[in-house]
Amino acid sequence: MSAVTVILGSKSDLPVVKKCLDMLKQFSIDAQARVCSAHRTPEMLRQIISDAEASGTEVFIAAAGKAAHLPGVIAAFTTRPVIGLPIKSSLMDGLDSLLSMVQMPSGVPVATVAVDGAANAAILAAQMLSIGNAELRAALCEYKKTLAEQVIAADAAMQLELD
Amino acid sequence: MSAVTVILGSKSDLPVVKKCLDMLKQFSIDAQARVCSAHRTPEMLRQIISDAEASGTEVFIAAAGKAAHLPGVIAAFTTRPVIGLPIKSSLMDGLDSLLSMVQMPSGVPVATVAVDGAANAAILAAQMLSIGNAELRAALCEYKKTLAEQVIAADAAMQLELD
Amino acid sequence: MSAVTVILGSKSDLPVVKKCLDMLKQFSIDAQARVCSAHRTPEMLRQIISDAEASGTEVFIAAAGKAAHLPGVIAAFTTRPVIGLPIKSSLMDGLDSLLSMVQMPSGVPVATVAVDGAANAAILAAQMLSIGNAELRAALCEYKKTLAEQVIAADAAMQLELD
Amino acid sequence: MSAVTVILGSKSDLPVVKKCLDMLKQFSIDAQARVCSAHRTPEMLRQIISDAEASGTEVFIAAAGKAAHLPGVIAAFTTRPVIGLPIKSSLMDGLDSLLSMVQMPSGVPVATVAVDGAANAAILAAQMLSIGNAELRAALCEYKKTLAEQVIAADAAMQLELD
Amino acid sequence: MSAVTVILGSKSDLPVVKKCLDMLKQFSIDAQARVCSAHRTPEMLRQIISDAEASGTEVFIAAAGKAAHLPGVIAAFTTRPVIGLPIKSSLMDGLDSLLSMVQMPSGVPVATVAVDGAANAAILAAQMLSIGNAELRAALCEYKKTLAEQVIAADAAMQLELD
Amino acid sequence: MSAVTVILGSKSDLPVVKKCLDMLKQFSIDAQARVCSAHRTPEMLRQIISDAEASGTEVFIAAAGKAAHLPGVIAAFTTRPVIGLPIKSSLMDGLDSLLSMVQMPSGVPVATVAVDGAANAAILAAQMLSIGNAELRAALCEYKKTLAEQVIAADAAMQLELD
């Protein structure tokens, strides 16, 4: 059972997407990762989507660079939320991928996060899954505290460094 | 009880945001709309967020133009998913607002939709709320069929027009 | 029999695409026009592609605005050349649509023309079809002469105007 | 006899264009490659175009960076399809070259592919040449299967890696 | 005898270019204006260039929109300075035309002025022609004084308006 | 007592911000530097602002990358001038951060300097503090002379180098 299915348009995106998978694990969210292309393996993509839905996937995350149609094409086949993660690999630091994901036509949204924002894709998935899941919400609150503590620690470290 | 709280950075964004409110109504989702500014009324914003959470809000939608910090600032105060709706009102057809929303730092995501993509913000909220809500999911499937029917009807209409 | 199948992502693109259909007619190329969306009617799109191929389509032209995945998704299902016609309808005069069409991944090209370059999409299709078609090539040579004559006439008209 | 003539605006573009030449060879398409500049050797360019047409060239591919007028100038002298391949060498990762190629005026199209999309330029040429060439079309279908197999293999490899 | 030859890629650019012609007249510079396209009438363009040089043209001004190859192609055939005047007619207020003109490869410069900067194209031509022409230089100095007087008058007018 | 409070959105911005701190020291301006995030530690940010104001801070400088909401959020809580320093860390060399800082809505300005313009942020703060501070103004005049001397020295050095 995979509550989240993460699809990479290309295996070369894995170094960036790894942070997404790690963050999902940190929230104890069952997830699978698949390489699948909207343009090279459209049949396989439909199969992955329908298998994923059958086995409990509630959120899709799709990472892609360049024209980056992957999340949009997934959104064509599911009513689950689809998170788009643009990968920096081409023009203007990934602006092409970002625009291609976010500018979806009316009726078929893609929830787009920052270019290379792999951890945020996972956190957004966790936030969605926490609707009606008190345990996961508590974990998200804990995580928010950790973020704050990291800032406080960084501030303290800088004070020492600057002295 | 408002499952979705929609916050407008400025009342002047209402004509665009109206399509979001209408779509939420179409899915029978309880929603409230508030005008509140991240920069002019930061206290009020925190109050709205905490009141909303207390009264059952599971998803926030924030519409803003120009620097468009609103969804990011909301995301700082909640672990619920925050949907960012950039409004076309300034530079390069809203590119400034889009970048300002989507490029959030690690740990605090904003689920960004297209510039002026008001209906999609609502549909994305519905998709999130449909996690564990079979009725809403069925409504989303119905809506997806309607979209297809509209395309088929448009195709038929064009055939007549072109003859 | 339609040597060219023109697909519009939305019927609202027809005013621009009309110039493409007219130009195809001017070259006596059999063509059909369909409204079909990559995201709203993915099944119908596959049907149109396979029907078109069965009935002799050698070139596809796909017109779309915003995220504009249409030509890329068609290219996933055919080995015929796919011409992408970006429509000005959103950010930065259609730059989002242009990038989304042209930046296709390796293996699945889309032959992209200018934003709103409807006539050129038709001429490019005619150029492709003229491979091994002497009559069409002759028509293209004639058209090239017409273009030159229009420039010469415009120059003459301007001389009168400036005197 | 060269069914495709590939023209490089500068010999320094060869490392990118090599992938185009290799892909043409993979499809057993006779091709010649020439260095020729629209601005430095306009006479030579016309000679190459007319010689190419005389010896059977059906498709031109032009690779260029910066202002990248080469494919447009070729298109001025031929009715064969001209594929434009923008080379990343200057502003904003080649956006200047992309816009300069794709934004051709009405009447004189350039079929533009992605920045540095050398393999796709070759595949697009093969798709054009496959009109009325069953053998080449079969090869393109085979190639499409290979692309899919590569994705499937990459997916399998990632599963092992992630375990 | 035309010291300056102004070439318009399209007669539709005349309303903008008119300011250029008027400014040349104001400096008593003999000029001719021609409509000629780099892509539709390449032969005619070469003829115009060589006729212009024979009849005394020392500076070329080329106005064009979209891909805007015109000044670059002229520069391929002459050693006289070529001034490029980008016309706002397409993407991002003419940014495509501006980049296409200014980003010329090494060896073949185009002296580019602002988008729609028609008067400045004329003034730049006058500055070039004033090399070794004391009378024209004096006229340019006079013009510079006029510019200053206009500013002073505008300042005075605003003081009245604001009182 | 810190006349200037410099806030970094992330400790990783310190290498750039160091030049700002050094320049403030050069002008003998008391300054403190803090790491604090608008999104991860919004409470701490308010505390820092109010403590800073209590202890004499007259100018805030905020450095941030990506969505870069930090200076805008500070400006929401203070009437002191807030200087925004965009850090190059993401899209298009920091254009996202620049737009996010500078495009503030009416009523809540951020005084934005160049991307990575750390020294200029300090000099601008010094210029503000020099209002009614003759000593600091004199120091700024001295600094302006130093800048000129550096240019003169660079010119002399280049003459030697070019001989």
Add this chain to the structure above:
Amino acid sequence: MSAVTVILGSKSDLPVVKKCLDMLKQFSIDAQARVCSAHRTPEMLRQIISDAEASGTEVFIAAAGKAAHLPGVIAAFTTRPVIGLPIKSSLMDGLDSLLSMVQMPSGVPVATVAVDGAANAAILAAQMLSIGNAELRAALCEYKKTLAEQVIAADAAMQLELD
């Protein structure tokens, strides 16, 4: 005596700049407005700067469109803070003017506000002048309250409208 000197690069910018002058008046700040061009009247500009400093100007505001060198050139001649107000008049909604103002070299900052952000230029000037001016600071605090009240009123009005 003018605590603030506002300089317009062109009288045509007055409709936008008017909001700046009105806001300065609202804060009871003595201000003068002048039309002066960095390029057409460089001498007059130096005179205005030195007269302004002599008569008590502590802050300069410079509004300009297109290349928008005005605030940078003022900053070359004064150590007072210079606020740059980019005016939307040319490429990409004023992005050219914004970049030209904000990207100043090290040593000579311009405090840049949003494109057409005329009111914010005035408020920023007021914030600077409030350093050591308790009355003005109090007025700024009052203004901040007004801003909040406007938002609260807009929220109330929208509630009525939506019922």
Add this chain to the structure above:
Amino acid sequence: MSAVTVILGSKSDLPVVKKCLDMLKQFSIDAQARVCSAHRTPEMLRQIISDAEASGTEVFIAAAGKAAHLPGVIAAFTTRPVIGLPIKSSLMDGLDSLLSMVQMPSGVPVATVAVDGAANAAILAAQMLSIGNAELRAALCEYKKTLAEQVIAADAAMQLELD
């Protein structure tokens, strides 16, 4: 006597500008190079301009990065043609510098060449000086032949390489 005066906004631009100085030497054009800043040494800049004009300078070349006001400020003080050479040093590969140079207001043109187009700045200066200078024009024609020969040689070299 320096027919051309080349001014660098910063000595750090010399590695790029060197190609400009070498090209001027190749055309036997007397030139001087100076480091001078529009913002740090405005007085020195005026002195350089007036000395240059007195000693025979007919064309100015100004190289600058970032806000790049240098050529515009020079153009304010001379009626000689001013060539702007944008240097890649900051945002989007120098797009900020390019826009800041080319978008000059009406009346005060800057003849802008490509980002880092140092050789072209020199060739453009030579073209301007060749007005009424038959020897220089002949040299430019010779240079044009050399360019063509380089292309022919590169083509021949590539043929060998590809065999």
